[in-house]
Amino acid sequence: MARRSKIFGSFTEAVADIPDGSTIAFAGFASPGVPLNLIAALLKQGAKNLTCITNGTGGAAPDRMPDIGMLVENGQVTKVIAAFTAPTRASDRIPLTKYVNEGKVEAELVPQGTLAERLRAAGAGIPAFYTPTAVGTELAAGRETRVFNGREYLLEHAMPVDVAFLRAWKADTFGNLLFRRSQRNFNPIMAMAAKLVIVEVEEDFVQPGEIDPDDVHTPGIFVQRMVRIPPAPEGLWPGRRPERAPAKEKQS
Amino acid sequence: MSGTKGLERQQIADRVAQEFQEGWIVNLGVGMPTMCSNTPIDTDLIYHSENGVIGYGPVLPAGQEDVHLVNAGGQNVSLKPGAAIVHHADSFAIIRSGRIDVTVLGIYEVACNGDFANWKVAGANGGGIGGAMDLAACAKQVFVILEHTTRDGSPRLLRSCSLPVTARGVVTLVATNLGLFKPLGDRFLLREIAPGVTVDEVRAATGAPIEVPDNLPVIRTL
Numbered sequence: 001m002a003r004r005s006k007i008f009g010s011f012t013e014a015v016a017d018i019p020d021g022s023t024i025a026f027a028g029f030a031s032p033g034v035p036l037n038l039i040a041a042l043l044k045q046g047a048k049n050l051t052c053i054t055n056g057t058g059g060a061a062p063d064r065m066p067d068i069g070m071l072v073e074n075g076q077v078t079k080v081i082a083a084f085t086a087p088t089r090a091s092d093r094i095p096l097t098k099y100v101n102e103g104k105v106e107a108e109l110v111p112q113g114t115l116a117e118r119l120r121a122a123g124a125g126i127p128a129f130y131t132p133t134a135v136g137t138e139l140a141a142g143r144e145t146r147v148f149n150g151r152e153y154l155l156e157h158a159m160p161v162d163v164a165f166l167r168a169w170k171a172d173t174f175g176n177l178l179f180r181r182s183q184r185n186f187n188p189i190m191a192m193a194a195k196l197v198i199v200e201v202e203e204d205f206v207q208p209g210e211i212d213p214d215d216v217h218t219p220g221i222f223v224q225r226m227v228r229i230p231p232a233p234e235g236l237w238p239g240r241r242p243e244r245a246p247a248k249e250k251q252s
Numbered sequence: 253m254s255g256t257k258g259l260e261r262q263q264i265a266d267r268v269a270q271e272f273q274e275g276w277i278v279n280l281g282v283g284m285p286t287m288c289s290n291t292p293i294d295t296d297l298i299y300h301s302e303n304g305v306i307g308y309g310p311v312l313p314a315g316q317e318d319v320h321l322v323n324a325g326g327q328n329v330s331l332k333p334g335a336a337i338v339h340h341a342d343s344f345a346i347i348r349s350g351r352i353d354v355t356v357l358g359i360y361e362v363a364c365n366g367d368f369a370n371w372k373v374a375g376a377n378g379g380g381i382g383g384a385m386d387l388a389a390c391a392k393q394v395f396v397i398l399e400h401t402t403r404d405g406s407p408r409l410l411r412s413c414s415l416p417v418t419a420r421g422v423v424t425l426v427a428t429n430l431g432l433f434k435p436l437g438d439r440f441l442l443r444e445i446a447p448g449v450t451v452d453e454v455r456a457a458t459g460a461p462i463e464v465p466d467n468l469p470v471i472r473t474l
Contacts, residue, residue: 029303029340030326032319056380085378088282088371100377107378112302113344113386120341131348133386136420138372169320181320181337182303188339217339238319 011041029185035165036236039066056084069095083112118159123192164194175220258429258446276353283358302383304343307335355391369415388419400428407459
């Protein structure tokens with residue numbers, strides 16, 4: 001049986017039909033696993049009224065690579081769901097702040113573990129769950145809690161997404177993915193939470209069977225589209241993170 | 253910290269690191285807490301970071317970084333033999349199920365009832381929670397590190413937090429440039445005092461009652 005190839009020739013082609021109003025999950029934590037090339041393609045593609053799910057929106061570092069903050073600045077984003085919606089250091093600035101303050105973008109702040117588990121639940125067919133995280137805080141105000149075994153827990157709902165953008169180290173042509181080191185982060189759970197999964201891949205595609213089944217982190221059944229990242233400068237590859245001055249490390 | 257009384261930043265972190273027990277799984281927050289991993293201690297620890305790295309080692313020097321490997325602060329770290337990597341949901345399963353022995357967090361304020369605040373500054377629209385709320389709610393112990401007062405001299409150890417809290421009643425150890433404290437509900441116990449600092453100075457810089465034991469130990473710097 002002939003199967004349509006999951007391999008796309010360009011990032012432009014891979015994101016071409018993403019409609020306005022989509023909910024898109026962006027993998028990555030610091031620089032590892034961030035789908036830089038797919039973000040760059042989405043900036044050019046121009047889909048609007050997007051809801052973006054991400055750990056952070058970026059834009060605090062001087063050596064800026066494509067990030068969610070750029071989609072915000074490009075007028076493509078209506079809502080951001082993230083574990084960081086403002087900097088924790090008074091000296092830091094992120095592009096999102098201005099748009100939130102002006103009421104142009106809605107920002108939903110979610111604790112990182114709750115963000116991860118809401119995605120995992122969506123991918124696991126679980127509509128909601130209870131967590132001890134954020135109980136007693138401003139985030140839990142007016143929301144449903146329940147006591148189990150003498151401890152109070154907060155109700156959280158699954159977070160299904162339309163599209164997930166991933167970055168993987170290796171992939172076979174069927175879409176089985178292998179991530180390297182901390183590149184894995186949100187990638188596998190965002191893949192499972194999404195209806196459409198698009199992956200930028202760092203190494204040349206290999207044939208099915210060349211990645212041992214025991215080594216597959218995300219099975220190909222979750223993956224629809226893949227693009228091999230070209231060498232720099234055509235393809236985007238993260239460099240080293242610049243050192244921060246120690247004086248700027250302060251929390252407030 | 254130059255110009256501030258008491259301990260330097262690394263010395264505060266050093267004192268906290270000496271509290272770690274053999275075999276503990278330790279999660280260090282961004283900022284001063286990460287400096288705990290610079291302390292030369294013999295204790296065999298497993299460092300966990302939110303992005304799923306279990307068993308990371310020192311930050312690698314420029315030119316030797318692995319671009320695929322960072323800790324929670326985005327620093328390019330190394331892996332110790334026996335390290336393992338999991339995805340984000342499993343990383344927080346480790347946290348939520350109570351397997352982290354201690355988390356050390358940099359914070360804005362702490363109250364003597366064990367509440368603390370570190371995600372939203374006054375007047376901000378939104379905040380930066382990261383993994384702090386999960387860690388604070390679920391780690392076996394929560395140690396916090398902060399400078400004793402704000403830049404304008406206002407106390408940051410208080411009767412109750414003025415900023416939105418990260419978690420309630422969870423802090424077991426407070427380390428500042430002036431000393432080492434334990435929240436006792438309606439007061440802080442001054443466990444140890446920084447060299448060159450007086451009890452009166454500590455009291456004057458603190459926004460909550462301080463209990464001072466007889467024979468108050470002075471923090472030994474490394």
